[in-house]
Amino acid sequence: MVAFKIIGVKDFMYKLLMEEVFDSFLLVSFEIVNYAKFTIDGVRNKEWYEEMEDEDFKYVSWKEVRNAAASLIKGKKIPIGIKAVFRLSKLNTAKIAGELGVEDATEKDYGMYFNLKFEKGELSIITGVSVVDFLRAKEIGNLWDEYLLKFLKNHQIAVEML
Structure with missing residues (x-):
């Protein structure tokens, strides 16, 4: 688990x-x-659905909700606060866990998350994992932290460790 501050909130x-x-x-x-x-x-x-469409059916994707969320934020004044919890898809979770030789991450419902919090003009992210194998939790958590930091860097999102 790591916590960091986003540099360039508007971007x-x-x-x-x-x-x-x-x-x-x-x-x-x-x-x-x-x-x-x-x-x-x-x-x-x-x-709402006639049939289940994919293996990540439990949660909506950010893509499905993004426009509705954006419409709530639009305006001249910035929000007082925002809190969000995002989860990595099962496919990507399996890929990351697979790097450590864990082949049953999907079956065991491993979760890789990041919590987003905007408050008092500052934006922070905290990573986390939900893993049933206690001994693997730290390894997977560290790998997830590295993956997310790399993802943000690839998208030119600067962070500062807290």
Whole structure:
């Protein structure tokens, strides 16, 4: 688990809300506080669909929600706060865990997350993992931290470790 501050909040928010940079992540939850408090539960409403479409069916993708979230943030005033939890897709989780020789990450429902928090003009991210194998948790957590930092760097998102 690592915590870091995003340098260039405006640029990050543009990439989050207007570009496809984070579209492959799943959304666990999203909360924005501005003139009212809006909460989006990322758990997919299965009754809405005729059939399950893919293995990541439990959560909506950020791509599906991005425009709605952006519409809540648009305006002349910046939000008072934003909190969001994103999860790596099962496919990408399996790839990362596979680098350590873990072949059953999908079956064991390993989760690789990052929590996003905007408060008082500052934006921070904290990484985390949900792993049933205690001995693997640290290894997988460290690898996930490296992966996310590399992902952000590849998208020209500067961070400062906290």
